[in-house]
Amino acid sequence: MSEAGCLRIRRRSEVEPRRATQSMNREVVITGIGLVSPIGNEPDLFWEGMRDGRSGVGPVTRFDATRFSCRLVAEASLDNRVPGTGRYAHEIRRMARFVQYALAASRSALSDSKLTDAGGETPRGGVFVGVGVGGLPHIEQGVLRQETRGPRKTSPYLIPATISNMAAGLVSLDLRLSGPQMTLAGACAGGTQALGEAFWAIRGGRLDWALAGGTDSALTPLAFSGFEAMRALSARSAPEAAPRPFDRERDGMIIGEGAAFFVLEERERAEARGVRVRGIIRGYATVSGGQSLVRGCPESAARGIAAAVEDAGLGPGQVDVIFAQGTGMASDEVELATIKAAFYDRGAHPAITSIEGHIGHTFAASGPLSMAAALRAFQHQELPATLGLEAVAPGYEDLDVLAKRRPARVKNCLIHTHGFGGLYATVVCSEARDGDAPMGA
Amino acid sequence: MGDNDLYQSLLKHIGEFLDTDVSHLKPESHLATAVAGLDSLKVFELMLYLEDVYGITVDESAIESIDTLRDLEAYVRSRLPTDPAAV
Numbered sequence: 001m002s003e004a005g006c007l008r009i010r011r012r013s014e015v016e017p018r019r020a021t022q023s024m025n026r027e028v029v030i031t032g033i034g035l036v037s038p039i040g041n042e043p044d045l046f047w048e049g050m051r052d053g054r055s056g057v058g059p060v061t062r063f064d065a066t067r068f069s070c071r072l073v074a075e076a077s078l079d080n081r082v083p084g085t086g087r088y089a090h091e092i093r094r095m096a097r098f099v100q101y102a103l104a105a106s107r108s109a110l111s112d113s114k115l116t117d118a119g120g121e122t123p124r125g126g127v128f129v130g131v132g133v134g135g136l137p138h139i140e141q142g143v144l145r146q147e148t149r150g151p152r153k154t155s156p157y158l159i160p161a162t163i164s165n166m167a168a169g170l171v172s173l174d175l176r177l178s179g180p181q182m183t184l185a186g187a188c189a190g191g192t193q194a195l196g197e198a199f200w201a202i203r204g205g206r207l208d209w210a211l212a213g214g215t216d217s218a219l220t221p222l223a224f225s226g227f228e229a230m231r232a233l234s235a236r237s238a239p240e241a242a243p244r245p246f247d248r249e250r251d252g253m254i255i256g257e258g259a260a261f262f263v264l265e266e267r268e269r270a271e272a273r274g275v276r277v278r279g280i281i282r283g284y285a286t287v288s289g290g291q292s293l294v295r296g297c298p299e300s301a302a303r304g305i306a307a308a309v310e311d312a313g314l315g316p317g318q319v320d321v322i323f324a325q326g327t328g329m330a331s332d333e334v335e336l337a338t339i340k341a342a343f344y345d346r347g348a349h350p351a352i353t354s355i356e357g358h359i360g361h362t363f364a365a366s367g368p369l370s371m372a373a374a375l376r377a378f379q380h381q382e383l384p385a386t387l388g389l390e391a392v393a394p395g396y397e398d399l400d401v402l403a404k405r406r407p408a409r410v411k412n413c414l415i416h417t418h419g420f421g422g423l424y425a426t427v428v429c430s431e432a433r434d435g436d437a438p439m440g441a
Numbered sequence: 442m443g444d445n446d447l448y449q450s451l452l453k454h455i456g457e458f459l460d461t462d463v464s465h466l467k468p469e470s471h472l473a474t475a476v477a478g479l480d481s482l483k484v485f486e487l488m489l490y491l492e493d494v495y496g497i498t499v500d501e502s503a504i505e506s507i508d509t510l511r512d513l514e515a516y517v518r519s520r521l522p523t524d525p526a527a528v
Contacts, residue, residue, distance in 0.1 A: 156485040
């Protein structure tokens with residue numbers, strides 16, 4: 001845990017000079033949610049799956065997986081909602097899934113927020129999208145087509161369909177948005193970075209509202225072979241037996257896919273529009289510092305968590321639950337060490353859970369999908385269990401990792417994600433105020 | 442393939458490719474303006490599609506000279522195999 005290269009926990013003023021330059025400190029509320037997930041594309045259905053312990057894991061259906069040790073996956077479905085509509089229908093049908101998922105989730109979030117004419121809104125609105133693996137499946141198909149049919153049979157949409165920024169690009173085009181579009185290629189932390197950067201832009205006064213989230217779909221043989229080469233995938237054959245986040249018997253992750261997007265806006269604007277407030281984003285931090293390309297560093301990650309909690313104006317004891325990444329890989333232990341350093345060693349004892357037992361690892365979508373679960377935890381005052389967890393990894397038995405769902409007073413949630421390259425991103429969100437319109441309205 | 446047969450066949454395949462109703466198109470219709478949203482990428486992809494449908498090879502340099510649907514019909518006809526049974 002204290003290998004060379006890990007850094008001591010530093011105060012926010014050392015890691016976040018940007019905030020010192022911000023002249024405004026506006027409250028940023030969440031007024032819309034949209035998602036695509038292996039257990040449903042409606043936030044209520046998603047939550048019911050979380051609450052009831054429903055798993056989206058099953059056999060691979062998109063290709064013959066018999067050549068791989070891992071033959072399980074958590075596939076999502078668009079239910080025919082996208083592609084096929086709007087003036088870019090032709091282009092949407094040719095896009096890689098991560099773009100289609102982003103578009104479906106974005107449309108749902110705007111509808112949920114009653115922003116039916118987002119294109120008519122002020123250009124002081126932005127699009128922030130986290131993408132990890134991006135268009136890898138499309139690239140693989142393009143290579144195969146070139147090899148079998150020759151280079152001149154390559155689709156002219158191959159490049160537009162696969163570049164990482166096309167999720168933000170097509171969302172902006174389709175919805176006729178005129179503000180900035182940002183793509184954060186922050187691996188599995190990219191979606192959380194997108195939420196946080198949008199939050200900072202609104203809080204600091206650069207923007208008034210934003211569509212922010214993460215999207216990924218890496219269900220392709222090349223991803224399977226690549227992750228198997230890293231010994232990252234579970235080899236279990238029974239869908240109900242994998243993955244096992246934080247468990248002593250965990251043997252790897254299950255690849256999932258999906259997207260989650262949110263409408264974030266400055267509170268006064270949301271109140272003027274008369275829309276319901278689903279939650280509040282209070283704090284964010286992103287930091288670097290790993291022990292290798294893929295192995296994280298607890299001290300560095302804990303430094304990021306401390307900065308995010310401080311950015312939120314909270315203390316460690318005020319965080320009720322951590323939605324951790326918990327892929328079911330070896331890195332879970334680093335994450336537990338991180339949480340121990342950031343909270344338990346400082347006298348705070350938040351509950352810990354992961355949504356990945358239900359939906360697999362969704363890469364850049366994992367943080368935003370965790371926030372979708374956190375918002376419903378506020379609404380229902382209940383914490384979802386970590387599906388697949390039976391006994392916590394040795395050395396961390398004292399941590400309150402949820403093997404069963406639990407009613408709780410949930411005021412503040414922390415979303416923690418990490419990515420290859422020694423990258424960490426943390427967002428702190430809170431329940432709506434007492435005076436805000438009820439969630440079910 | 443007769444004149445009208447090829448024209449109707451082209452209309453059908455363009456409609457399928459674009460997944461839209463193109464029955465309003467006429468031989469003199471300009472492809473760039475008569476078909477909404479037919480940008481350069483769609484044109485290039487349409488040519489690949491027609492290559493597969495008709496078993497032809499479209500010369501890249503010819504694309505710029507295809508303006509109307511009649512031009513397209515004439516070009517496709519010029520590339521078809523001489524043996525009608527091969528179509």
